Amino acid sequence: MNTTLARLDKGKTAVIKEMNLDNNIKRRLMALGLLPSSFLKVLRIAPFKGAILIDVGGCPLAISHDLAEKILVEELE
Amino acid sequence: MKEVRIGLIGIPNSGKSTIFNKLTETYQIVGNWPGKTVETVERAVKFNDKHFILIDFPGTQTLTPTSMEEEIAREYMIENKPNVIIQVASAIDLERSIYLSLELMELGIPIIIALNQFDEAIKQGFEINVEKLSKVLGVPVIPTVAMKGEGIDKLVEKALDLAHSKPKGNIITYEDIMPQINNIMSIIKEFLPDRYPLEWFALKLLEEDPWVTRKITELDTEKRLGDILEKEKDYVKKSTNMHPSLLLVNNRRSVAEKITNEVRKIKPVSKSKFIETLDLLSISSFGYLLLIVVMTTVFVLTFGVGLLFRDTIQLIFFALSSQFVFVITDPLLNAILSGVQLSLLVGLSFIIPVVFLFHFFFSLLDDSGYLPRAAFLIDKAMRKIGLNGKAFIPLLLGYGCSVPACVTCRILEGDKPRFVTALMITLIPCASRMIIIYGLIAIYIGIITALAIYLFNLFVVLLIGMVVGRSVNLNCESTGLIMVLPPYRVPLIKNALRKTWARAKDFVYIAIPIIIAGTVFLKILEILGIMEHLNLLFDPLFLGLFGLPGYVLSFLLFGAIRKEFALVFLVTTLNGNPLFYLSPNQIIIFTLITLFYIPCVATTVTLIKELRLRKTLIIIGINLLTAIIVGSVAHIIFLFS
Ligand SMILES: Nc1nc2c(ncn2[C@@H]2O[C@H](COP(=O)(O)OP(=O)(O)OP(=O)(O)O)[C@@H](O)[C@H]2O)c(=O)[nH]1
Ligand SMILES: [Mg+2]
Numbered sequence: 001m002n003t004t005l006a007r008l009d010k011g012k013t014a015v016i017k018e019m020n021l022d023n024n025i026k027r028r029l030m031a032l033g034l035l036p037s038s039f040l041k042v043l044r045i046a047p048f049k050g051a052i053l054i055d056v057g058g059c060p061l062a063i064s065h066d067l068a069e070k071i072l073v074e075e076l077e
Numbered sequence: 078m079k080e081v082r083i084g085l086i087g088i089p090n091s092g093k094s095t096i097f098n099k100l101t102e103t104y105q106i107v108g109n110w111p112g113k114t115v116e117t118v119e120r121a122v123k124f125n126d127k128h129f130i131l132i133d134f135p136g137t138q139t140l141t142p143t144s145m146e147e148e149i150a151r152e153y154m155i156e157n158k159p160n161v162i163i164q165v166a167s168a169i170d171l172e173r174s175i176y177l178s179l180e181l182m183e184l185g186i187p188i189i190i191a192l193n194q195f196d197e198a199i200k201q202g203f204e205i206n207v208e209k210l211s212k213v214l215g216v217p218v219i220p221t222v223a224m225k226g227e228g229i230d231k232l233v234e235k236a237l238d239l240a241h242s243k244p245k246g247n248i249i250t251y252e253d254i255m256p257q258i259n260n261i262m263s264i265i266k267e268f269l270p271d272r273y274p275l276e277w278f279a280l281k282l283l284e285e286d287p288w289v290t291r292k293i294t295e296l297d298t299e300k301r302l303g304d305i306l307e308k309e310k311d312y313v314k315k316s317t318n319m320h321p322s323l324l325l326v327n328n329r330r331s332v333a334e335k336i337t338n339e340v341r342k343i344k345p346v347s348k349s350k351f352i353e354t355l356d357l358l359s360i361s362s363f364g365y366l367l368l369i370v371v372m373t374t375v376f377v378l379t380f381g382v383g384l385l386f387r388d389t390i391q392l393i394f395f396a397l398s399s400q401f402v403f404v405i406t407d408p409l410l411n412a413i414l415s416g417v418q419l420s421l422l423v424g425l426s427f428i429i430p431v432v433f434l435f436h437f438f439f440s441l442l443d444d445s446g447y448l449p450r451a452a453f454l455i456d457k458a459m460r461k462i463g464l465n466g467k468a469f470i471p472l473l474l475g476y477g478c479s480v481p482a483c484v485t486c487r488i489l490e491g492d493k494p495r496f497v498t499a500l501m502i503t504l505i506p507c508a509s510r511m512i513i514i515y516g517l518i519a520i521y522i523g524i525i526t527a528l529a530i531y532l533f534n535l536f537v538v539l540l541i542g543m544v545v546g547r548s549v550n551l552n553c554e555s556t557g558l559i560m561v562l563p564p565y566r567v568p569l570i571k572n573a574l575r576k577t578w579a580r581a582k583d584f585v586y587i588a589i590p591i592i593i594a595g596t597v598f599l600k601i602l603e604i605l606g607i608m609e610h611l612n613l614l615f616d617p618l619f620l621g622l623f624g625l626p627g628y629v630l631s632f633l634l635f636g637a638i639r640k641e642f643a644l645v646f647l648v649t650t651l652n653g654n655p656l657f658y659l660s661p662n663q664i665i666i667f668t669l670i671t672l673f674y675i676p677c678v679a680t681t682v683t684l685i686k687e688l689r690l691r692k693t694l695i696i697i698g699i700n701l702l703t704a705i706i707v708g709s710v711a712h713i714i715f716l717f718s
Contacts, residue, residue, distance in 0.1 A: 023320060024143065025556055027284075030326045031139040031176055032559065033334075047362040050457035051466060051558055057172035057334070058203070058343070062453045064465055064557025 001075045005040075005052065006068035013041045014073035021070050033057035034071070080121070081129040081240040083233075084159030086150070088177055089136025090563050091167040092193040095223035097133040100124060100233065104579050105133055106481075109446040109566050110470060112136065112488035115146040117153045124233055132159055135487075138173065138561075140180040141286055141322075145487035145495070152288065154184065158272065160240045162188045163232065168198035168205060168220070170561060171341055176333040178214060183247050185274040187239040188216045191232050195220040197564065202346035210340040215245045224569075247276065249332050251325065253317055257309040258283070264305060268296050282306055283313065284322035352565050359447065364454045371442065373528065379434040379511070380519045380527060386430035387520075394422050412600035419649045420596040424589045427516045427648070428641060432508050432581045439477055440576040444568035448473060449560060456558045462542050463551030464489075465558040468498045472538075475505035477580060479680040482507075483687055494555050496688055500696050501542045503676040503684070504703065506534055508581075509640035513671050516644045517664050521656055526665070534672055541703065588639055595635060595642065596649045603650070623666050623708045624715070625659075636671055638678055643671045662715040669711055674704035 008014055016036050019026050029035070033056045043060055044053040052068050053060050085093040089111030097105055101120040106113045118133045134153065135146035142148040164181055166174035174190075181188055190211075198205060211218040217235050221228035251258060261279040269278060281289035283306075293302065313321040359367055398418060442448070448470050456466030468489055474482035482502045486495040506514060519527040546552075602608050608628060615627030629647070636643025647667075651658045659667070675697060676684060684693040 023285075023322060025559075027141060027322055027326050028139070028143050028559060030323065030330055031141070031173075032561070033172060033330070035327065035330060044357075044360055046360060046454050046457060047365070048457055051453050053360070053453065053562060057170075057337070058341075059167075059170040059173065060562045062449075062456070062466070062558055062560045062562050064456055064460060064559075066460060067557035067559070 003073060003075055004069050005042075005054070005063075005071040005073050006049075006065055008042045008052075008073065008075060010042050010045055013039060013076045015039050015076060016071060016073050018072040019070065020072070021067065025067070029063075029067075032061055034061070034063075039076075040073070081161065081237060082119070082132060082157075082159045083129055083161045083163055083236050083240075084132040084134060084154065085163050085165055086134045086154065086177075086181065087136065087165035087191075087193075088138055088167060088170060088173055089561070091136065091165045091170070091174070092191075092221075092223040093136065093165045094133055096163075096165060096191065096193070096221070096229060096232075097131060099223065099226055099229055100131055104575060106576065106579065107572065108440075108443040108448075108576070109563055110443065110448045110452075111561060111563070112146060112467075112470070112485065115484055115487045116149065117157075125230070127233075127237060129237060137177065139177060140183075141281075141284060142288075144490050148288065149487070155273065158184075158186060160186070161236050162186050163236050164188055164190045165193050165223075166190050168192050168195045168203065169201055169564065171198075171203070171205065172333050172337040173561070175214075175336050176329055178216075179249055179329045179332060182214075182216075182245060183274065183277045183280060185244045185246065185277070187242050187244045189232065189236050189239055190214070190216055190218040191223075191228070192218055192220045193223050195228075196222045196225075200346070201348075201564075202344040204342040204344060206340045206342075210336070213336050213339065215248060224572075249328060251280075251328055254283075254313050254321070254324070257313055261302075261306060261309060264302055265293060265297070267301060268298070269293075270296075280325060283310060284325055285310075356450075356565060359450045360454050364450070368451055368454065371447070375435065375438045375442065376511075376528060376531060377524060378438055379431060380515055380524050382434050383430040383515060384519070386434075387426045390426045390430070391422070394425065408604055409601070412604055413597050416597035416600040416649065417593055419652075420589075420593045420645065423645050423648055424592055427644070428512055428584055428588065431512050431515050432584045433577060435508050435511060436477060436577040436580045437573055440573035440580075441568045444566065444572055444576075446563050446565045449562055452558070452560065453562065460557065462497075462539070463546040463555050464494050464498060464542070465555060467558055467560055468494060471498055472501060472505060475502035475507060476511075477508055479503055479505070479507050479676065480683045481580075483680065483683050486687065490556050493549050493551050496692050497542055497546050497549065497551055499684060499688060499692075500545060500699060501538050503680060503696055503700055504534070504538045504541060504673055506531065506672050507640065508584075509677070510672055512641040513644040513668055516648065517655065517668050521664060522661055530665075530668065530672075533669075537673070537703065537707065541699065545699070584641075588641060591638070592642065592645050592649075595646060599631070599646055599650055622705065622712065623670065624712045625663055625667060629667055633671070633674060636677075637675050640671065640677050666708055666711045666715070670704045670708040672704075673700055673707055675700050 016038050041055040043055050049065055051062050051064050053062050085097055087093050094105040094107045094114050100122050103120055114133055114135045120131055122129055122131045135150040137147045137150045140151055142151050162181055164178055207218050207220055219228050219232045258279050262275055265278055266275055278289055310321050317324055452466035452469045455469045459466050459468055471482045471485040474485055479502050483499045486498050489495050514527050514530055518530060612627045615630045619625045619627045632643045632647045635646045647655055
């Protein structure tokens with residue numbers, strides 16, 4: 001199912017499809033392991049739709065909700 | 078022969094400064110959050126009879142900077158090239174470390190990898206095949222545990238051996254676009270000085286790195302590159318369907334991932350239940366409560382234990398000083414002696430306990446890994462102001478001292494976020510202002526009022542952050558939080574004590590001597606009757622605005638040098654007990670004014686260095702205005718209540 005990273009529930013895994021962000025941010029996220037076709041797992045979501053903690057590449061990464069909204073993913077069962 | 082220069086380079090929080098401290102016997106701040114070191118530091122080291130120079134770098138996630146401390150690190154690497162790089166890799170963040178290795182190899186400097194935090198990798202169930210990693214990358218890899226010094230000897234020996242060897246060179250081949258890279262290389266080769274890494278410059282040009290592009294434009298005086306770069310980039314875009322910068326990142330990324338999977342096995346391990354629960358709690362909705370509890374505990378402990386200390390210290394002090402009773406008739410000498418005595422008493426009973434206790438408790442917190450979690454939790458609220466969660470870290474540091482906190486703003490992306498955060502930091506009560514809150518409010522009015530003052534201050538800081546953030550259009554420039562979260566670590570008392578001393582020693586070496594001199598000076602002014610003139614001059618203004626006597630101006634002036642002076646000289650001038658001269662309401666108004674009125678000299682100098690004069694003046698203006706508004710509003714409220 002296609003959705004955004006921001007809408008994934010805690011504990012869900014997904015694969016990244018597309019990132020609608022400007023090149024600088026995209027480059028940084030890619031270097032950190034977040035790029036189309038990589039797998040991720042949502043570890044935690046800060047309260048009130050806050051920042052999201054994801055597991056990617058074996059070490060947790062925190063990203064803001066508004067960035068996560070621009071990352072399209074396919075949720076895996 | 079020139080001494081070998083060895084650079085410690087690695088992703089944030091990998092343990093560079095821990096290794097640096099071990100080898101140099103100096104102290105660079107170590108803690109458990111990314112972004113502590115924000116400046117390069119070089120020190121001469123003598124190690125097993127060998128001399129060399131060691132350089133501690135700020136952490137760099139990649140060699141394409143997104144924040145200032147990364148820019149500083151990267152520029153230093155290129156302009157003041159070390160002879161050897163010790164890449165301090167993190168064994169618990171292997172993939173990102175290898176990504177950086179791949180980038181560092183493009184620099185053409187011999188590299189050795191310290192696979193640090195190896196103990197934690199084992200605990201987390203990561204089995205890393207070190208030999209294989211070394212073979213795949215083609216560089217020596219030494220597993221290390223920096224705090225315990227494990228592997229450091231071997232690391233340094235190997236690094237020194239490497240100093241005069243040839244660098245291994247790039248292991249990635251950017252096959253699809255090699256002709257383009259070669260073409261650019263052949264052109265820039267004609268004007269690029271030898272000391273710069275040729276291939277790296279070509280790659281960074283394709284990546285559209287602003288600093289490299291600027292550098293090349295400067296060097297390319299005959300405009301040889303012309304529009305060739307654009308053509309090559311267009312070609313890459315067309316043929317690969319990807320922007321060249323993303324293409325390069327993608328290539329390195331997939332190599333890093335492949336290598337990681339080859340050398341690392343993950344075994345399931347049972348994690349500590351306590352840490353797991355703590356981790357869960359600290360970033361759930363319960364976390365907000367925890368944040369309040371944690372910060373309140375730090376303040377209450379500091380004030381509470383400080384009060385205990387104060388009584389004991391005063392008892393000892395009076396017992397001692399009653400042993401030395403002199404009858405002195407000369408008024409000048411008398412002024413000097415009583416000034417020295419009084420200021421020593423104040424120094425020992427007000428300043429030392431509070432400052433040391435606060436920094437000690439805060440150091441424990443900062444070593445535990447709580448700060449980045451607080452940043453994660455608060456990100457949403459900070460996004461509302463237009464900042465991101467990372468800005469919360471320098472703000473928290475501001476409760477210790479504004480100077481390093483303002484410097485730490487370098488970890489934020491963009492000039493506007495740095496400006497707004499620095500402004501907020503200047504308004505946050507640092508340890509010096511904590512001494513004022515303690516010395517006037519906690520002692521004479523009560524700890525609850527002291528806490529209320531912190532809360533009120535926080536409200537004002539957020540309000541100003543929001544208003545100023547809106548008016549400079551912070552949102553347009555600010556990016557969201559992107560931060561690697563380190564694991565919780567058990568803080569070591571020894572490390573915390575060392576950090577406490579590093580952060581608090583200025584109060585002993587700098588503040589106390591000035592306090593003694595200043596008190597004597599004020600006593601002399603008093604004898605000469607100059608104080609009264611000053612008072613008469615400023616009484617109308619201060620009484621009218623704040624309901625305070627004019628003489629407080631002289632304390633505020635001293636407070637501009639170091640904030641705690643405002644309290645110290647108030648107490649020493651009023652002979653120990655301000656309550657004889659000022660009402661509780663006046664004390665509260667005075668304290669509120671000291672919180673906001675002006676950044677101290679050291680902070681001002683730092684602000685000018687970090688943000689330039691214009692922004693510093695704006696910050697000073699906002700500080701003054703805030704103090705006047707807060708002070709006079711409080712005065713009015715007290716008048717009518
Ligand atoms: N368990 C363990 N912890 C380590 C090791 N080396 C460093 N640490 C901890 O890792 C954290 C970061 O260490 P620093 O030396 O400050 O890291 P740094 O690379 O200088 O960090 P930045 O300057 O922020 O980039 C601290 O909490 C250290 O105590 C290690 O080998 N094992
Ligand atoms: Mg460091």
